[in-house]
Amino acid sequence: MSSENGQAAGGAKGAPPEQLALIRESVRKAEVPRAKPRTWRGAALAKELPVARVLVDKGALHLDRYFDYAVPEELDADAQPGVRVRVRFGAGRHRVREGRREGGGLIDGFLVERLAESDYSGPLAALAQVVSPEPVLSEELLGLARAVADRYAGSLADVLQLAVPPRSARAEQRSSPAALPPPPAPEPGSWSRYEQGPAFLESLARGGAPRAVWNALPGPGWSEELARAVTATLASGRGALVVLPDGRAVARIDAALTALLGRGRHAVLTADAGPEKRYAQWLAVRRGSVRAVIGTRAAMFAPVRDLGLVAVWDDGDDSHSEQHAPQPHAREVLLLRAAQDRCGFLLGGWSCTVEAAQLVETGWARPLVAGRERVRGAAPLVRTVGDGDFARDEAARAARLPTLAWQVVREGLRHGPVLVQVPRRGYVPRMACARCREPARCRHCAGPLEARGFDDLRCGWCGREESGWHCPECGGFRLRAQVVGARRTAEELGRAFPAVAVRTSGREHVLDTVPAAPALVVSTPGAEPVAEGGYAAALLLDGWAMLGRPDLRAGEDALRRWIGAAALVRPQSAGGTVVVVAEPTLRPVQALVRWDPVGHAVRELAERAELGFPPVSRMAAVSGPGRAVAEFLRAVELPGEAEVLGPVPLPVTAAGQQRRPGGPPPGEHWERSLIRVPPGRGAALAGALKAAQAARTARGAGEAVRVRIDPPDIG
DNA sequence: AGCACGCCGACT
DNA sequence: GTCGGCGTGCTC
Numbered sequence: 001m002s003s004e005n006g007q008a009a010g011g012a013k014g015a016p017p018e019q020l021a022l023i024r025e026s027v028r029k030a031e032v033p034r035a036k037p038r039t040w041r042g043a044a045l046a047k048e049l050p051v052a053r054v055l056v057d058k059g060a061l062h063l064d065r066y067f068d069y070a071v072p073e074e075l076d077a078d079a080q081p082g083v084r085v086r087v088r089f090g091a092g093r094h095r096v097r098e099g100r101r102e103g104g105g106l107i108d109g110f111l112v113e114r115l116a117e118s119d120y121s122g123p124l125a126a127l128a129q130v131v132s133p134e135p136v137l138s139e140e141l142l143g144l145a146r147a148v149a150d151r152y153a154g155s156l157a158d159v160l161q162l163a164v165p166p167r168s169a170r171a172e173q174r175s176s177p178a179a180l181p182p183p184p185a186p187e188p189g190s191w192s193r194y195e196q197g198p199a200f201l202e203s204l205a206r207g208g209a210p211r212a213v214w215n216a217l218p219g220p221g222w223s224e225e226l227a228r229a230v231t232a233t234l235a236s237g238r239g240a241l242v243v244l245p246d247g248r249a250v251a252r253i254d255a256a257l258t259a260l261l262g263r264g265r266h267a268v269l270t271a272d273a274g275p276e277k278r279y280a281q282w283l284a285v286r287r288g289s290v291r292a293v294i295g296t297r298a299a300m301f302a303p304v305r306d307l308g309l310v311a312v313w314d315d316g317d318d319s320h321s322e323q324h325a326p327q328p329h330a331r332e333v334l335l336l337r338a339a340q341d342r343c344g345f346l347l348g349g350w351s352c353t354v355e356a357a358q359l360v361e362t363g364w365a366r367p368l369v370a371g372r373e374r375v376r377g378a379a380p381l382v383r384t385v386g387d388g389d390f391a392r393d394e395a396a397r398a399a400r401l402p403t404l405a406w407q408v409v410r411e412g413l414r415h416g417p418v419l420v421q422v423p424r425r426g427y428v429p430r431m432a433c434a435r436c437r438e439p440a441r442c443r444h445c446a447g448p449l450e451a452r453g454f455d456d457l458r459c460g461w462c463g464r465e466e467s468g469w470h471c472p473e474c475g476g477f478r479l480r481a482q483v484v485g486a487r488r489t490a491e492e493l494g495r496a497f498p499a500v501a502v503r504t505s506g507r508e509h510v511l512d513t514v515p516a517a518p519a520l521v522v523s524t525p526g527a528e529p530v531a532e533g534g535y536a537a538a539l540l541l542d543g544w545a546m547l548g549r550p551d552l553r554a555g556e557d558a559l560r561r562w563i564g565a566a567a568l569v570r571p572q573s574a575g576g577t578v579v580v581v582a583e584p585t586l587r588p589v590q591a592l593v594r595w596d597p598v599g600h601a602v603r604e605l606a607e608r609a610e611l612g613f614p615p616v617s618r619m620a621a622v623s624g625p626g627r628a629v630a631e632f633l634r635a636v637e638l639p640g641e642a643e644v645l646g647p648v649p650l651p652v653t654a655a656g657q658q659r660r661p662g663g664p665p666p667g668e669h670w671e672r673s674l675i676r677v678p679p680g681r682g683a684a685l686a687g688a689l690k691a692a693q694a695a696r697t698a699r700g701a702g703e704a705v706r707v708r709i710d711p712p713d714i715g
Numbered sequence: 716a717g718c719a720c721g722c723c724g725a726c727t
Numbered sequence: 728g729t730c731g732g733c734g735t736g737c738t739c
Contacts, residue, residue, distance in 0.1 A: 051739095053739095054739080056739090058716085058738095065738095065739095066739085067738075068739045069739060088739095089739080090717080090718075090737095090738065118739075120739050122739065124739055125739060698736090698737095716738105717737105718736105718737090718738095719736095719737090720734105720735085720736090720737100721733105721734095722732100722734090722735105723731105723732085723733105724731100724732085725729105725730090725731095726728100726729085726731100727729085727730095
């Protein structure tokens with residue numbers, strides 16, 4: 001391949017259609033049908049594979065296309081696939097000054113591939129710079145990023161921003177340590193509590209790729225069990241990746257892995273390390289000196305070599321959803337990874353999401369559960385208190401506590417710390433049957449009914465008005481707004497037990513652990529400290545607030561949070577007791593009493609299938625100013641089976657109110673439409689939405705709309 | 716998004 | 728003729 005002046009303009013004279021044209025001197029199209037190629041300022045090009053295919057890092061605009069650039073000879077060695085490059089990327093014709101071509105500004109990109117020829121018919125500009133020879137974007141990572149972008153109707157560049165941390169030259173210069181040899185396969189340890197536990201570990205250690213949904217027994221055993229799964233995978237000579245919902249969970253696995261393997265075999269990727277340290281850790285993983293990674297959601301893209309296992313803990317926790325576009329969920333990303341890399345997959349938690357149940361239901365993953373006897377042996381006694389039981393005795397009434405709750409707290413405090421779970425503020429009430437409390441749903445699309453004002457009842461999804469509502473369960477015809485709980489209870493509780501220390505754990509101050517001494521520990525869901533030796537008792541308050549949220553997941557979420565607290569309580573055999581203040585006939589409450597989160601998820605799944613809800617159907621939300629949403633819906637070419645619900649107005653963000661991610665800016669009136677498709681059509685839906693979005697931004701038409709796959713709050 | 720090209724009307 | 732309005736379309 002000649003690089004020197006080399007290329008005859010293609011076409012007319014029958015010369016080979018040489019692609020590698022470089023500078024177009026001010027050549028007019030009329031004279032030469034194709035740009036007349038010349039070398040770039042006399043500089044030579046790479047002799048082999050002189051074309052670099054580049055992913056230009058320019059947000060949503062480039063729309064996932066690659067652009068070809070010429071590789072100057074002096075960049076030949078460094079310009080390998082996966083490196084960061086800088087290129088000129090600008091509009092229209094290019095100025096030619098002093099023989100050098102000037103496009104738009106210099107922008108960053110990734111070199112994706114080296115090619116012999118380009119299929120671009122115009123002249124190619126040259127790579128301006130190879131930022132560093134470190135190949136940060138492997139073929140696997142690129143493939144994963146593309147799959148995630150497709151799944152979420154997002155751009156490749158957006159996903160890569162999540163997947164590849166910003167460069168730090170200093171971190172790159174430091175050399176990563178040599179990899180340690182694989183450790184010996186671990187003993188099964190407490191995995192033998194689960195029927196298929198030892199077999200699962202053995203399969204990993206042998207180099208197999210088992211896929212399991214693991215319902216962990218309550219108590220502290222889970223972290224060591226996860227660490228053993230990682231160790232078994234390392235023993236097979238492969239790498240492992242574990243994604244956890246928060247820093248506290250990461251710290252627990254970190255400790256368990258260190259105990260099992262010592263230091264140096266695993267990396268911790270969390271947001272709170274500085275950018276340089278984070279990049280250094282990431283590089284150590286990419287370079288293969290560390291084979292195991294644990295971390296919070298950003299770690300889901302960690303470039304672990306030769307993956308043998310991906311694992312997620314507590315996938316129902318909403319911090320597994322990435323905040324940045326296109327907002328992928330760690331579970332879904334790891335599912336894509338498991339499929340792409342054909343590696344093992346472990347989805348674990350004390351509770352069970354509907355998505356997890358679906359993985360078992362479809363046969364993609366096997367259940368990894370303990371027998372009922374084991375479960376009963378590990379779980380605390382759970383008792384319920386409904387509204388009817390509210391206090392007769394004076395002291396309990398002062399604390400707004402049912403008598404039973406009062407007694408259990410008092411008894412618990414004689415043996416150790418007692419956990420009191422109070423809900424976070426800010427839940428929106430929704431309408432339910434005043435008699436049986438069945439949530440009120442739209443008769444057309446089964447969305448949640450919301451009161452928009454006096455006597456104005458509408459569906460939160462399709463916006464249709466409901467005038468003659470009656471309860472399909474009990475025939476009742478009166479509605480009530482469900483109660484939102486008060487955290488005042490905690491203070492009152494403290495006053496009711498004046499001799500006992502009250503400690504609180506919540507958003508601002510999250511306690512990691514509390515000692516075994518008697519104390520009242522008041523916590524919001526997810527912030528519960530671990531008690532040394534386990535809590536003697538737990539009181540789960542305001543079940544109505546948790547169940548009354550206008551969300552499809554209200555029941556599942558309430559159960560997950562209750563179980564998250566109750567799993568920190570001693571087993572029933574050691575006196576552990578939990579009291580939940582909620583209507584005993586409700587499904588999540590019964591599931592808690594029986595300690596059967598899997599059964600609950602399976603029933604929810606069946607119901608979602610029947611009603612056409614996710615995850616059985618796939619949903620997308622389109623939101624923005626009303627006119628823009630309408631325009632978008634007119635333009636988008638949806639797959640035939642798609643069903644459009646709405647649009648309905650979104651609540652206006654008040655001036656002082658914090659803007660919800662994806663919500664309207666303060667004061668603006670936005671609308672939202674939901675689109676759902678039957679199972680198996682998710683990719684088609686995402687593709688259609690992406691194409692419509694691309695067409696809109698290319699035309700620069702009107703105001704932007706937001707497209708969100710798997711919207712989290714669908715009523 | 717920028718930004719240049721180009722087609723059409725008003726000007727020295 | 729030539730200057731410059733902004734509508735259109737491209738970016739290797």
